[in-house]
Amino acid sequence: MESMNMSNAFGPINQGGFASDPSRGISASPMGGLDESARKSLQFDNEESKFSDKIDKIGDEQADFLASKINQEFNLSKSAKLLHEKIMILAHQNIKGVYSADMDFGTGTSRAFVQITRPKVQTYVGMIYPILMPNGTNAWTIDADPIAYNPSMVKNLLAQGVPPDQIRGMVQKKAEEGADRLTTKIKDGLTQTNWPSKLVRTVLDAGSYGTSIILGPLGQETGVAPDPLLQILGEQDEWRPELEVLSPFDVYPDPGARSVEECEKIIIRKILNRAQLRKLKKMPGFDADKIDDVLTRYPEGFWTPEWWESIVNITNSQTQMSAPNGRFICLVRWGWLSGRDLERAGIHDIPEDMMEDQVMAQVWCIGSTVISIRTSELHKDRLPFYFTPFNVVPHSIWGMGIPEEMFDSQDCVNACERAKMDNMALSSRPMAWINVDRIEKGQTIELKAGATLKVRESETSDSRIPPVNFFSPECRMSEIQAVQDKGLYLSQEQTGMPNALMGMGGEGIHNRTSSGASLQFNAAITPLKTVTFNFENHLIIPLLESMIKFYQLFSKDQVISGNFKVSARGVQGIMARESLLNVINTTIQALGQTPEGSKRLDFEQIGDLLIRYNDLVDCRIVLPDSVVQENEKRAMEQKLQMEQGQAAIQTTADKIRAETSPKDALLELYKGAPEGSLAKINLMEKAAQAFGFLDQALKEAIGFDEEAAEIGFKDVAHEAGANQADRIHSLEPKRKSK
Numbered sequence: 001m002e003s004m005n006m007s008n009a010f011g012p013i014n015q016g017g018f019a020s021d022p023s024r025g026i027s028a029s030p031m032g033g034l035d036e037s038a039r040k041s042l043q044f045d046n047e048e049s050k051f052s053d054k055i056d057k058i059g060d061e062q063a064d065f066l067a068s069k070i071n072q073e074f075n076l077s078k079s080a081k082l083l084h085e086k087i088m089i090l091a092h093q094n095i096k097g098v099y100s101a102d103m104d105f106g107t108g109t110s111r112a113f114v115q116i117t118r119p120k121v122q123t124y125v126g127m128i129y130p131i132l133m134p135n136g137t138n139a140w141t142i143d144a145d146p147i148a149y150n151p152s153m154v155k156n157l158l159a160q161g162v163p164p165d166q167i168r169g170m171v172q173k174k175a176e177e178g179a180d181r182l183t184t185k186i187k188d189g190l191t192q193t194n195w196p197s198k199l200v201r202t203v204l205d206a207g208s209y210g211t212s213i214i215l216g217p218l219g220q221e222t223g224v225a226p227d228p229l230l231q232i233l234g235e236q237d238e239w240r241p242e243l244e245v246l247s248p249f250d251v252y253p254d255p256g257a258r259s260v261e262e263c264e265k266i267i268i269r270k271i272l273n274r275a276q277l278r279k280l281k282k283m284p285g286f287d288a289d290k291i292d293d294v295l296t297r298y299p300e301g302f303w304t305p306e307w308w309e310s311i312v313n314i315t316n317s318q319t320q321m322s323a324p325n326g327r328f329i330c331l332v333r334w335g336w337l338s339g340r341d342l343e344r345a346g347i348h349d350i351p352e353d354m355m356e357d358q359v360m361a362q363v364w365c366i367g368s369t370v371i372s373i374r375t376s377e378l379h380k381d382r383l384p385f386y387f388t389p390f391n392v393v394p395h396s397i398w399g400m401g402i403p404e405e406m407f408d409s410q411d412c413v414n415a416c417e418r419a420k421m422d423n424m425a426l427s428s429r430p431m432a433w434i435n436v437d438r439i440e441k442g443q444t445i446e447l448k449a450g451a452t453l454k455v456r457e458s459e460t461s462d463s464r465i466p467p468v469n470f471f472s473p474e475c476r477m478s479e480i481q482a483v484q485d486k487g488l489y490l491s492q493e494q495t496g497m498p499n500a501l502m503g504m505g506g507e508g509i510h511n512r513t514s515s516g517a518s519l520q521f522n523a524a525i526t527p528l529k530t531v532t533f534n535f536e537n538h539l540i541i542p543l544l545e546s547m548i549k550f551y552q553l554f555s556k557d558q559v560i561s562g563n564f565k566v567s568a569r570g571v572q573g574i575m576a577r578e579s580l581l582n583v584i585n586t587t588i589q590a591l592g593q594t595p596e597g598s599k600r601l602d603f604e605q606i607g608d609l610l611i612r613y614n615d616l617v618d619c620r621i622v623l624p625d626s627v628v629q630e631n632e633k634r635a636m637e638q639k640l641q642m643e644q645g646q647a648a649i650q651t652t653a654d655k656i657r658a659e660t661s662p663k664d665a666l667l668e669l670y671k672g673a674p675e676g677s678l679a680k681i682n683l684m685e686k687a688a689q690a691f692g693f694l695d696q697a698l699k700e701a702i703g704f705d706e707e708a709a710e711i712g713f714k715d716v717a718h719e720a721g722a723n724q725a726d727r728i729h730s731l732e733p734k735r736k737s738k
Helices: 036-042 060-096 117-132 151-159 164-192 195-209 228-232 274-281 288-297 307-315 339-344 407-427 477-495 514-524 526-554 570-591 595-599 603-613 625-659 662-672 678-691 696-737
Strands: 005-008 011-014 140-144 211-221 239-246 251-253 265-273 327-338 358-366 369-375 385-389 431-434 468-471 564-568
Touching: 060 117, 060 195, 060 251, 060 265, 060 307, 060 327, 060 339, 060 358, 060 369, 060 407, 117 195, 117 526, 140 164, 140 526, 151 164, 164 239, 164 526, 164 564, 195 211, 195 239, 195 385, 195 526, 211 526, 239 526, 251 385, 265 274, 274 288, 288 369, 327 339, 339 358, 385 526, 407 477, 526 564, 678 696
Parallel strands: none
Antiparallel strands: 005 011, 140 564, 211 239, 211 385, 251 265, 265 327, 327 358, 358 369, 431 468
């Protein structure tokens, strides 16, 4: 068996990292995504194990000990679970609408079964699932405590001299970014594990059998080639979580345990065929030689059905196979093993003072053969099982489902239905009594249309009494119906699911108006709020907390390290979220209309709330804070470069102006002036004067040019004025005519 490394109470021991369902081929995973303080707090260690070569092969010594231990524990758990298995079988039969094989119908002939259990279970599933899996949003949130999120970040900022009032905001931003990143990762992980179908199965099991069971999260390789860029950005992980829904019939908890936290071990009974066993040979953590030995010794398998398996198959109208037919019973034990247990299982050199310390281990046993021993670091504090009760039964790990709550009312309704059928059959046609003293002997008495009987006079009977007399038995339908109606009413009381919840009316149901129907429905849904509470506290919150640890252990994303809290609010949380969004929108409209009110609004914080509560974090429409900061930094750099460029241009112009003489400047202006303009003539006069060329003759020439230019300008102006006058004159008749 391949060895893996782990760390636990013994220091670095053998076979760890992470334990999982071997059919998925899981091995140890690299560490990542945690800073040093988080690793220390979670006791994650990836040192090379000095015991890593101790269990490369499972020897006979540990096989005898562990196999005997597991089979003994399984038998004890099976005996303790017997009464609950009987309850689950009866619940299954009531949902299917089938009587038990040992049902005593007395002298009656009817076998009618009224299915009132199944509609209630279906209604419950239809009501609870949208609450736990709302369309377009989450019924849970992940929040981070800014103070406990990243203490090392706070220390670094203090060392850099950042003011304390700014540190809280910076840490808050970072914590919210980590919470948003975790939310996205968990949503993606749940999608990859096909969470909607698993949740439906979980909800159905809880309502039908009283308890639903999920195992996980287990690690599974993504099978996607790693992209270094995506891994740096924290958007690609090598491992993803996997969840497994277990049938309550196949799980055997610790006898006497009242919760998963009190369980020392939990055993899963699996049925494997030869092909599945051969696949396990190639999986990390399994002893291929031991599997070959099992296949050789039991070529036809050794599976025999449990008592409940036969009843379930018959109830489901399936053919019951009692022969081995190539299948094997495999017991998978999740639980703690002490140092002494590990030593007896083949791990030697364990210090004497650690013999009573414990480690979480997963052991696979087929008959007397152990084919796998692995330890789990991720689940070192808690068994990775989530028992979710429909209704909590005090001092019991098993809950109470809808069929169990209405066993009596279902029996009452069925008994009344059988009585109605039998009474109707009895009273639907007349019955006859015959005076045999007046019937001729030797003839067959057959009462049918057209039949004749030979009669005679009898000395012992009164001749006034007819030989054949017909009568009708009394019909008791109304009395039986009243009792059955009482049973139907009791089913509503026992389950807390009135007909109003199922869309049905009835006596006392005020649904003639929309407001009356709304009040009735709100009152009817109250019991389901308790069921929602059970799912949130026994499944959603602990499962998501384990998934947070999973990603912190296996992901390389540094942003998700730290302390986070899961909040599951169900329908109340969804309503509170919608109410908050309405308040935010109303506040923006009220204060945003005036300049003074707008100054009091923190639009950045409002934008964060709107994005978060509308579940737009993972829609890629908002830039991360790091990208926003980078863009702002780039914009500031560009602005600074532009200002520096303009300053350089101004400096160059000033320098050129300072270095240029007045005469050269005057010549440059003269060259740039329009030809024939008064400006050019004046500049020529000033230039001639500056250079000493302005004599009397040049003055007269310049004067003539100025007069010519002025005359030219006046002629142009006069011509333009004349043209405009002509246009006005031509339009005058048209204006008068109008």
